[in-house]
Amino acid sequence: MKKRLMPVGDSKRADALAGFTERLRNLRESGFSDPGLISAFRERARAAKLEYLSRPDHYLGMLADGVEARGGQVHFAADADEARVQIKAICQQAGASQVVKGKSMTCEEIELNPSLEAAGIQITETDMGEFIIQLAGEPPFHILGPAMHKTREEVAELFSRLFEPVSPEPADLTALARKVLRRRFMEAEVGITGVNAMACDSGTLAVITNEGNGRFCSTLPRVHIAVMGLEKAVPTLQDLALISSLLPRASLGWPISSYVSWISGAAGRAHGAGPEEFHLVILDNGRSQALAGPYWEILLCLRCSSCLNYCPVYNIAGGHEYGSVYAGPMGSVLTPLLRGGPGDERLSQASTLCGRCKEKCPMGIDLPGLLLKRRQEQAPPLHRLMPKLAAEILSKRGLFESACRLARPLINALSRLDDDHLPPGPWRGWRQGRELPKIKGSTLLGDLRHRKGRENG
Amino acid sequence: MNNLPTLQPRFFATCLVDSLYPQVGQAALRVLSRLGLKPGIPPKQVCCGQSLYKAGQVEAARKVARAWVRAFSGSAVIVSPSGSCVAHVRHALPQLLEPWPELALEAKNLAARTFELSQFIFRVLGRESTGVQAPAQPWTYHPSCGLHRSLGEDEAPYRLLDGLSGRARLELPDAELCCGFGGPFSVSHPEISSRMMADKLDAARQAGAEVLVVGDVGCFMHLSCGAAKSDPDLKLIHLAQALAGEEA
Amino acid sequence: MDRAAFLARLPKGVVKAPVRPPGPPEPPPRDALAALVEKLRATGMGVHVLDSADQALQKALALIKESGAERLGAADLGPELNELLPQTARSLGLEVVPAGDDRAEAKSYEPLAAGLTRADLAVAQVGALLQAARPGGGRLMSLMPPMHVALLWAKDILPAMADLPPALQDQERFPDGMPPAVSLIGGPSKTGDIEAVIVLGVHGPGRVEVVIWN
Numbered sequence: 001m002k003k004r005l006m007p008v009g010d011s012k013r014a015d016a017l018a019g020f021t022e023r024l025r026n027l028r029e030s031g032f033s034d035p036g037l038i039s040a041f042r043e044r045a046r047a048a049k050l051e052y053l054s055r056p057d058h059y060l061g062m063l064a065d066g067v068e069a070r071g072g073q074v075h076f077a078a079d080a081d082e083a084r085v086q087i088k089a090i091c092q093q094a095g096a097s098q099v100v101k102g103k104s105m106t107c108e109e110i111e112l113n114p115s116l117e118a119a120g121i122q123i124t125e126t127d128m129g130e131f132i133i134q135l136a137g138e139p140p141f142h143i144l145g146p147a148m149h150k151t152r153e154e155v156a157e158l159f160s161r162l163f164e165p166v167s168p169e170p171a172d173l174t175a176l177a178r179k180v181l182r183r184r185f186m187e188a189e190v191g192i193t194g195v196n197a198m199a200c201d202s203g204t205l206a207v208i209t210n211e212g213n214g215r216f217c218s219t220l221p222r223v224h225i226a227v228m229g230l231e232k233a234v235p236t237l238q239d240l241a242l243i244s245s246l247l248p249r250a251s252l253g254w255p256i257s258s259y260v261s262w263i264s265g266a267a268g269r270a271h272g273a274g275p276e277e278f279h280l281v282i283l284d285n286g287r288s289q290a291l292a293g294p295y296w297e298i299l300l301c302l303r304c305s306s307c308l309n310y311c312p313v314y315n316i317a318g319g320h321e322y323g324s325v326y327a328g329p330m331g332s333v334l335t336p337l338l339r340g341g342p343g344d345e346r347l348s349q350a351s352t353l354c355g356r357c358k359e360k361c362p363m364g365i366d367l368p369g370l371l372l373k374r375r376q377e378q379a380p381p382l383h384r385l386m387p388k389l390a391a392e393i394l395s396k397r398g399l400f401e402s403a404c405r406l407a408r409p410l411i412n413a414l415s416r417l418d419d420d421h422l423p424p425g426p427w428r429g430w431r432q433g434r435e436l437p438k439i440k441g442s443t444l445l446g447d448l449r450h451r452k453g454r455e456n457g
Numbered sequence: 458m459n460n461l462p463t464l465q466p467r468f469f470a471t472c473l474v475d476s477l478y479p480q481v482g483q484a485a486l487r488v489l490s491r492l493g494l495k496p497g498i499p500p501k502q503v504c505c506g507q508s509l510y511k512a513g514q515v516e517a518a519r520k521v522a523r524a525w526v527r528a529f530s531g532s533a534v535i536v537s538p539s540g541s542c543v544a545h546v547r548h549a550l551p552q553l554l555e556p557w558p559e560l561a562l563e564a565k566n567l568a569a570r571t572f573e574l575s576q577f578i579f580r581v582l583g584r585e586s587t588g589v590q591a592p593a594q595p596w597t598y599h600p601s602c603g604l605h606r607s608l609g610e611d612e613a614p615y616r617l618l619d620g621l622s623g624r625a626r627l628e629l630p631d632a633e634l635c636c637g638f639g640g641p642f643s644v645s646h647p648e649i650s651s652r653m654m655a656d657k658l659d660a661a662r663q664a665g666a667e668v669l670v671v672g673d674v675g676c677f678m679h680l681s682c683g684a685a686k687s688d689p690d691l692k693l694i695h696l697a698q699a700l701a702g703e704e705a
Numbered sequence: 706m707d708r709a710a711f712l713a714r715l716p717k718g719v720v721k722a723p724v725r726p727p728g729p730p731e732p733p734p735r736d737a738l739a740a741l742v743e744k745l746r747a748t749g750m751g752v753h754v755l756d757s758a759d760q761a762l763q764k765a766l767a768l769i770k771e772s773g774a775e776r777l778g779a780a781d782l783g784p785e786l787n788e789l790l791p792q793t794a795r796s797l798g799l800e801v802v803p804a805g806d807d808r809a810e811a812k813s814y815e816p817l818a819a820g821l822t823r824a825d826l827a828v829a830q831v832g833a834l835l836q837a838a839r840p841g842g843g844r845l846m847s848l849m850p851p852m853h854v855a856l857l858w859a860k861d862i863l864p865a866m867a868d869l870p871p872a873l874q875d876q877e878r879f880p881d882g883m884p885p886a887v888s889l890i891g892g893p894s895k896t897g898d899i900e901a902v903i904v905l906g907v908h909g910p911g912r913v914e915v916v917i918w919n
Contacts (some may be wrong), residue, residue, distance in 0.1 A: 006741065013716075019901070021895075023901055035730055037730060039732035040726070040731065041730045043726045044725070044729075044730055046723070046724050047722075047724070047725045047726060048725075050721070050722050051722040051723075051724055051725070052721055052723060053720040054717070054718060054719075054720045055717055055718075055722075056712075056715040056716075056717065057712040057713070057715045057717060058714070058717075059711060060711075061731055064708060064879070070885060074708070076706045076707065076708055076710075076711035076712075077706065078706040078711065078714075082706060094777075109917055120786040123735040126908070127898075128896045128899070129896075129898035132898065139897055141792075144899060145897070145901070146767070146890055146898070147898055147899065148898070148901065150899070151900065152899055152900055152902075155899055159861065170899040170900065170902040170904050171904050174896065174899070174904040174906075174907055177907070177908075178906070178907060181908065182815070182908070185908075186811065186812055186815075200722035202883065204883075205870040208854075210892070210894070210895050211894055211895070211896050211907040211908050211909070212848060212894040212907060212908035212909025213907070213908045215844075215848050215888055215909065216848065216906075218886070219808065219838075219844065219845070220808060220811055222808075230715075236870075237869075237873075238867060238870050240870075241866040241867060241870060242729075242730070242866070242867075242868050242887070244886065245866050254748075254892075255744070255830070255831035255832065255891075256831040256832065256833045256889060256890070256892075257891055258748070258891050258892040258893065258894055258895060258909070259886070259888060259889070259890060259891070259894075259909065260833070260889040260891065261886060261887070261888045262886065262887050262888075262889075263886045264874075264883060264884075264886070265884070265885050266730075266883050266885065267838040267884075267885040267886035268808065269885055270806070270838050270839050270840065270842075270881070270885050270886075271804035271806075271807065271840040271882060272806070272807040272809055272840075272841070273805075273807065273808065273838035273840065273842055273885075273886070274806070274808060274838050274844075274885065274886050282711070284706075284711065284714065288714045288715050288716065291715065291716050291719060292716040293718055294717060296720060301743070308810050312812055330770075350905055353826055370788070377913070402708075405868050424794065424813060
């Protein structure tokens with residue numbers, strides 16, 4: 001994570017993010033704040049997911065059987081590359097020149113769009129916010145509000161340039177997008193959605209939206225491709241019912257979103273009442289490995305964005321600083337599991353471990369605990385001397401008191417230094433905005449001993 | 458746990474209080490003494506090792522933990538002015554010391570007897586007031602993460618603060634937001650840390666406060682250092698000092 | 706990767722399955738109809754309760770007429786209402802276009818200003834209607850036109866989400882087995898994607914009226 005923060009030029013973005021997450025927190029608090037209810041949901045949702053994760057092969061096998069029994073096809077993708085190849089093949093086999101797509105973190109994770117575009121397939125994001133940023137060529141700002149950083153004027157300028165002149169009123173902008181996207185829904189041969197959760201007993205997936213674009217993508221085109229991270233499954237349809245209500249509650253404080261579709265196979269079998277072909281792509285991409293390791297708990301994540309909304313660090317740093325599709329506390333844990341890399345190491349440090357994320361997580365994931373585990377793995381060997389020295393000083397009374405005595409002239413000297421004369425590195429950063437604490441040189445216990453000594457002798 | 462006035466608590470100052478903020482320790486001792494107690498002060502104590510642990514330095518944290526257990530060995534009750542340190546003792550120490558089964562057992566034993574100051578007064582002694590005056594100037598309270606979330610003590614500080622006579626406590630906007638200290642975080646991410654600090658101090662001013670009472674020692678240091686630079690007229694005192702009637 | 710290899714990679718038994726807490730997370734509402742009405746209204750849907758099926762149909766068509774529409778698409782409303790529909794519509798001067806769930810017909814549904822459907826089920830606890838994919842089903846009419854009017858028989862209201870799976874697998878209700886797609890409708894289509902300003906009718910209908918008969 002870049003050390004520079006609060007870049008002056010991006011204070012507008014920071015304000016937009018802060019305003020947006022505040023709204024989301026208010027919605028959540030007004031609709032889903034009863035501790036008893038939250039706890040009841042959490043216990044059941046955790047139990048469902050844990051049951052699945054205890055026997056994932058058994059349940060996924062059941063899920064695949066269910067999908068196939070209902071006329072669908074299941075594709076198993078070991079990694080992002082395989083998933084892209086599989087999806088491309090399905091599209092090409094369908095003779096698709098146009099694809100419409102609902103919002104899906106998993107599809108962003110595998111970087112699907114560029115690979116389809118390279119094959120000459122036009123892929124249109126149909127979620128309003130995703131549509132805007134796709135046209136603008138920018139990455140998403142926040143899971144629930146991908147274009148929240150854009151002003152209405154910026155959107156109007158974009159639409160006017162690409163489609164037709166339109167006023168900067170959100171209602172007018174939305175009406176124009178609706179018109180454009182409606183045409184694309186009609187013309188696309190393939191619709192791609194993510195999967196919010198999927199029941200193994202009946203092979204039924206849930207797509208949860210408020211706009212209705214998920215419904216269009218999974219209904220009008222002849223082929224429907226659903227892309228699912230393997231951790232999204234739950235054992236039964238009852239579990240799916242639970243998650244279908246828990247997710248909107250956690251994200252928005254609503255017991256249900258505007259649209260929840262439960263899809264089992266190809267609906268076109270019901271006399272054309274939906275797609276003729278249904279494909280489920282199940283993605284591993286590091287998940288099975290994560291399950292075998294100490295960070296498995298992150299696989300319970302519902303992608304509700306609560307941890308982002310409540311995290312003070314995320315709200316100040318912004319989504320892009322995490323350098324990943326997944327931001328905030330859950331992103332800090334998940335990203336290194338899905339794709340390692342030096343940039344990811346810093347994510348575990350970007351937290352005060354305040355615990356608010358864990359408090360608000362509908363699944364009760366111990367995010368601070370997982371970050372701490374990661375820190376333990378990553379404790380830098382370069383600074384070996386520091387922790388060794390610190391451990392000595394903090395475990396031996398005599399050393400501690402000596403260190404305090406010695407620190408006094410040091411800290412006083414540092415206090416006198418201008419901010420600019422400080423050596424670069426943590427000290428300078430720390431020093432800006434702070435006065436160093438005054439250090440007496442003696443210690444509380446030392447003073448008390450001294451006083452007692454004077455009293456006695 | 459019920460009222461045990463005959464059990465004299467042992468006082469765990471914490472390394473920060475010991476080295477930088479002796480006045481906080483003295484205030485805590487005054488509060489306890491006013492309640493009829495004569496706390497002992499194990500002379501070999503230094504630190505619980507929380508910062509090292511949070512930095513991921515397990516071996517270093519273990520070394521410090523062993524020293525802590527030895528320093529407090531045999532204590533009937535331990536009281537400390539730092540919720541985050543008590544949380545560390547309770548949640549991390551026993552597990553950290555697993556390689557030394559006897560020490561681990563002792564750690565588990567001690568952990569069950571270690572309390573944060575307000576927690577000790579409210580829950581163990583059963584008192585709702587320390588019988589002193591609240592700060593004379595408009596004042597508010599920052600509920601630190603270590604005390605309220607990690608330790609799960611959401612009631613004691615508020616009850617005791619609201620049990621002070623005189624000026625009532627002002628509500629702090631966005632109280633549950635972290636102050637930005639986070640131990641090693643303040644060094645690894647100084648800019649974000651400073652911004653969170655600034656937000657916390659601003660919130661106190663928004664509440665109309667001139668005095669900010671802070672529950673934990675790390676937060677107290679962090680916010681004091683920040684206020685000294687950006688808002689020197691905002692007086693910061695520790696929870697122990699408020700409960701001792703300072704700034705009244 | 707083939708199925709066997711993929712499944713073989715999955716670690717088993719690393720996580721322990723806990724005992725499942727019994728029962729749903731919250732008790733079902735005592736008065737399902739009242740709860741449903743309240744929850745539907747809270748999301749911005751219009752809700753009307755009538756005493757009989759034909760009164761409900763009258764009301765539904767009146768709402769469409771008042772909106773200024775002259776043509777409406779109507780899905781399968783069930784035998785009783787299907788029979789009443791042509792005359793009731795005629796008496797209000799409305800033209801009815803039969804519009805079910807056949808994907809192939811979707812383009813022809815585009816000009817329709819209103820869609821009339823019969824909700825297969827509703828869930829009181831969360832405030833949602835359910836449309837099942839089937840020939841003559843109401844999924845397209847509840848999605849494509851800017852106004853959606855749903856007729857609902859109070860008997861089809863389920864108290865809670867937990868009641869949904871068994872209802873979907875009820876042979877009497879769905880003789881062809883659980884429908885391959887069902888859509889729960891919990892509110893009008895909405896977005897806040899531009900400056901967090903809520904706009905209704907993004908892709909789905911911006912106006913939803915629910916006409917219930919008891």
